[in-house]
Amino acid sequence: MELYICKSCGHVAFNGKPEQCPVCAAYIFERNDAVFKEAAEKSGEASIKHIPAVTVNTSCGFIPENDCIDILVRIGATLHPMEEKHFIRFIDCYSDSVYVGRSYLSPGLNPAACFHLKTKGKSVTLVEQCTIHGYWMTEEMIPEQ
Numbered sequence: 001m002e003l004y005i006c007k008s009c010g011h012v013a014f015n016g017k018p019e020q021c022p023v024c025a026a027y028i029f030e031r032n033d034a035v036f037k038e039a040a041e042k043s044g045e046a047s048i049k050h051i052p053a054v055t056v057n058t059s060c061g062f063i064p065e066n067d068c069i070d071i072l073v074r075i076g077a078t079l080h081p082m083e084e085k086h087f088i089r090f091i092d093c094y095s096d097s098v099y100v101g102r103s104y105l106s107p108g109l110n111p112a113a114c115f116h117l118k119t120k121g122k123s124v125t126l127v128e129q130c131t132i133h134g135y136w137m138t139e140e141m142i143p144e145q
């Protein structure tokens, strides 16, 4: 898989090199197909605290008047710390590998986010960046409604 990282905001693009970053509008990308492998190899035992743990709720109670799938994500199965120098900087959400949104985090928040998806994709991908341990991702199939 060809992976391109935005040099400005750290966004990871899955579908080839984007013209412009969909998060921060920058134009400079660096190709690194091994960005997830590198993190896992550097700190394999850390995976339980870094791999996004996802709950998919196909009927949103918060926005019942519109099609909405809740993507609830926490980092990770064992909660990642949120300390001054070691925290989860952001969680990016993709529907069928296309970027749909970002949640910026800080040490004042829990390492978690909720995305209210309008799209009816077959899969959802979550990418997180840890300030110390780099990039981690997970992909979930969305159940048929």
Ligand SMILES: [Fe+2]
Residues within 6 Å of the ligand: 050, 080, 086, 087, 130, 131, 132, 133
């Ligand atoms: Fe970490």
